[in-house]
Amino acid sequence: MNxxxxxxxxxxxxxxxxxxxxxxxxxxxxxILRYVVFGLEPLAHIPLFIMNKALSWSGLATIGLSKVLCYSKERKTAGLIGAFMIGMHTVISLIILRPEYLVKFYNQTDGMRMTGAGETAILFGVLGLMCITCLLWNSIPSINAAQNSDGATNIFPKLSNVVLLCGAIHVTLMGWSDWFEPSNWAKFGYLPPISMLSFLTAVTFLFMPTPKTTT
Known part of the structure; x- marks a missing residue:
């Protein structure tokens, strides 16, 4: 190696x-700025509710980063970090997935059952998580060896695209109703929704070319 x-x-x-x-x-x-400083969320919600939003957005971006890196080790590292972030996001989401936190995803009849958009958003989140699980499985050295792989590709580019696509659909269903109503942003300091920014992040990486992997 030169x-x-x-x-x-x-x-x-x-x-x-x-x-x-x-x-x-x-x-x-x-x-923090959008939901605590300008919004109405108390400081007590930073550890889970606010952190969850940051983990979701940055996790999606890190998965996207793993797609565009050239070297296999760096690609694998970024993929693992992204998977870790998304894993934390998943666990936290399961904890706070209740009407008290996410009222718009529950019907107005009894407030106990999720809406169609809410269930579909969760479905695509689960699909993305399953794809990440496959990527993690493929990153195990013994699995690579069993597949006669040289370990150069630890994160399959095409499967990474599926993760980004599922993520884009997931965040779209989570928040699209507020994207085109800037007046709804007023109570958040006119800062765009994180779901919109996450969508733009996912789509940006989705259409970025994947370089040839180098060991």
């Missing part, structure tokens, strides 16, 4: 970590 390849690999490694940390930091601060 010095140029080593240098490029180190640069990509540093870039990936900086991107992930910066994106998560920005998404977390943005969520």
């Amino acid at each position: 010095k140029e390849i080593i240098l490029n690999k180190e640069i990509e490694h540093a870039y990936a970590y900086k991107f992930i940390l910066t994106f998560f930091g920005i998404s977390f601060v943005y969520a």
Whole structure:
């Protein structure tokens, strides 16, 4: 391995970590600004409700990042971090999936059963999670060896696209009703919904070309 390849690999490694940390930091601060500073959420909801929004957005972005990195190790690392974020998002969502937190996803008749949009959003979230599980399974060295793989592709680009597509549909169903009503943003400091920003993030990575993987 020549010095140029080593240098490029180190640069990509540093870039990936900086991107992930910066994106998560920005998404977390943005969520606090929108829902706590300008919104009506109390500080007590930062550990779960607010953190969950940051994990969802940054996790989707990190999965997208894993698709566009060149080196297999960096691609795998980004994919694992993204999967970890989405995993945390899933667990937290199961905890707060109740009318008290997400009233718009429950019907107005009894407030106990979810609406069609709510159930469909959850469905695509689960589909995306299953795809991430497949990606994680493929990243196990022994599985790669059993499949006669050299381990160069730890995150399948096409399956990553499916994750991004499911994520885009998931967040669309979660918040599209507020996307085209800027007047609804007034109580949040006119900051766009995180669901909209997550959709744009997923679509951006979805249409970005996947470079050839290098070991």
